Amino acid sequence: MDLARMFDYAVERSPNETAFIDGERHYSYKEIKSSVNFVAASLYRLGIKKGDRIAILLRNRMEAIVLFWATQKLGAVFSPINIMQTKEIIHYCINDLDAKMIVFEKTTEYLIERGKIDYRPLFITIDGKSDITYSELLQGNEYDFNHITVHENDLSIILYTSGTTGIPKGVPRTHLNEYSSTLAYVFHCRYEWMDTSLGVIPLHHTMGIRSLLSMFLLNGTTILLKNFDPNEACQLIQDQKVTCVYLFPSMYHEIVSLTDIKKYDFERLRVISYAGAPMTNRLIQKCQEVLNPAHFINQYGSTEIFTHTICQEIIHKPGCAGKPGIHQKIKVIEADASRSKSEEDVVPNGVIGEVIVSMDSPEAFRGYWNKPEVTKKSVKNGWYYTGDLGYKDETGDIYVIGRIDEMILHAGENIFPLEVENILLEHPKVKEAMIRGEDDERWGQIVVAYIVSKDELLTAGELDIFCKSHSMLSNFKRPRKYIFKSSLPETTSGKPSYKQVPSK
Template identity: 50%
Template structure:
């Protein structure tokens, strides 16, 4: 399956249906396809061919979407980069991918123009008079028709760089088959239908963003683009465009529901919501049900490397549950060892915490990292992908995520999951956010430290400690021995907590 043919099929089915909306611009599938063809033919004239990397440093825009489809029609590799990466990480991605073309805008201009290239790519600027040529000049040089070039299922369509919380970003090559299978899974798992619509707010350098875009194309649906997430703008678009489905990280739902003008917007068209990328607290899950009133609500647990691990669609009964394996997947829980010594055969007993591993033979699974055989060997063993996540299966065989292998706190010989304590702390009405880390201790090995963003300035350490002591779900040895009040929790653009930054802040604060 060549992804480039998907847009051709969509045009053949419904050429006059609206495909893209951004601000006061809208494109039908036929109009979008003409722009895609002009870009593809123009890029081909510049020498772009199969397997060439086209690096895109753009926000979600109509231009980004059209470039994605043009690159697919050429059999080249769409390589989007997070605009918020540090200059060092951007340079690493450039060195790693060795792009033939780099497309940038004003927000990424500095990083691109200051970068060093082994072989200088052609630079294309979104704005006029930028780069070697501008996007509009690229468009003007193209032709209205262009047929997709032949591609095999296993040819690389996309390379995403994992955001990660430590180390340099790793390139994750994803084939046409990977992307197609993942999108079909996404549609089935979210119960999407033809002519669905969604808010394109998750960035297209993220697997969640690509999944939303591809799903809308397969379903002749409407992709409403939001270059920047702002809760008021999102609410306006949801109401104005009568959007039927949402797929976002929990942080975005939190901001959406806490907008002071939320009640003024008619969101009755929104019937299907889903989240991924980070855990959602029980309280936020309940608020989503109460305020959005979805007919369908899904927790999707997966990764850039393998799109789906598990899904849960009964969050009203089991908030926070990750559910059962996706339609293509098999999972296991094995002995957790941070040194990577576990094997796929070290399966833990039912009810025990173990590292979650996912079979790497499914159509959704990548084959290995770009230029990183060391990382590939560590991640894929015996044809199983070791996620680094800790989980436990309940009596129904449903999965719950309880933390990370490298974040486990070991105190007095007991394994303590940070996520378990964070969940308890989040129940306190004066707590906005909570993150738990381990601190070295001469007596216990490690002690539990809780970082708290207060909802109410009157919150005290004594109040929190009493709350934890009296909580029926928290064993006494697991309760925090220290509390640190902070203004915010550092997160990646994908909503993942940057624990290393939090720990560094704590060390600096205690050294003063």
């Protein structure tokens, strides 16, 4: 199945149902199809062919949705770029793509310096002046492109990793990758026909693409939010009778931390799911209390292979990533940053190692864009090396506890930040906690805790006593230094940004 056919089938099933809500505007499926066909025809007349990359610098708005589907109709490649990154990284992505066309809006135009682009693409603006405007794309014969045949193994999108550990990597994904990932997500998260969801995760993130495609597959309704605001999100969940949401943990944290959260009605909210970062035990409990969903789901995956594992019972097993998805096979092997271990070096249940995922899955990419050497380091003998550290419990459920490059080596012992962070978050005066290693002449590395406190009177001594007396924290794992901060940095996916915290 290719996405162009998926689109047409959805429109044929429910042409008059509401597909998207963008502010005060409601768009039916047949209205979306008309706009998509006009834009696809215009792109075709402008010379866009199968395989051409279109760089997108847009927030979540209706025009971005139409452009996504228009590129799928043409067999072109939709390439959304994270507009929260630096200009240097954005220009790197544009040049790496060799994009034939760049689409932007007024709020993102400043990110483009044409002198830093190695060639001359076509520039299209949504709400300003450029080579062509979006409104001009809506003019013409909407059926000019209908002879184009799209295959399931043609590229659909290229997404770029966040780049917190270096230069971003382009991840090409086919129509089959995206369709299979969407089917798996709908099944795993117990979505239902004609559900309603929020479209707030940016389309440069695999979670944003999945939110879009899952609702379209089910003839559901997507409510677009250009920017996340917890009050606005709650109001929309209540007023639009939202049934399912897929958010970063940081977004849930903002929602349940609202002082007036009890004024909102979440009665129709049946499913809440999350990915992109771990969720603390405290936040899991708070989400269950406040939102009270029938299903609370942790989806562990990656841009490269959308689903790794799924936990549909997170409230009963906090921190659990669950069992392999319907298309997946998972192993935990001996952890080695040099990647010298193979898929045969499996560790017993309960032992921490690196999580690897079989590439024999319709959800799996086939290698990084323009980076064969990087691909060789991450894909070996048909297995994708995630770089995630985790273990299997006695039931076969996976627990992910951190990254290989975040592992702290203290006097020959391995220490994993997440387990110490969860202990610190049990202290009633701790709001946020981040653990990292600091080089030490005697011990190799020591554990350093960065703390955002709820009480300005909280001291390092009080926290040290708490850690020393905690039954679940070995003494060698306790922090040897505490640094109090007003806030902690995060990536755009809501993950703790260890790379941005100064060591001293």
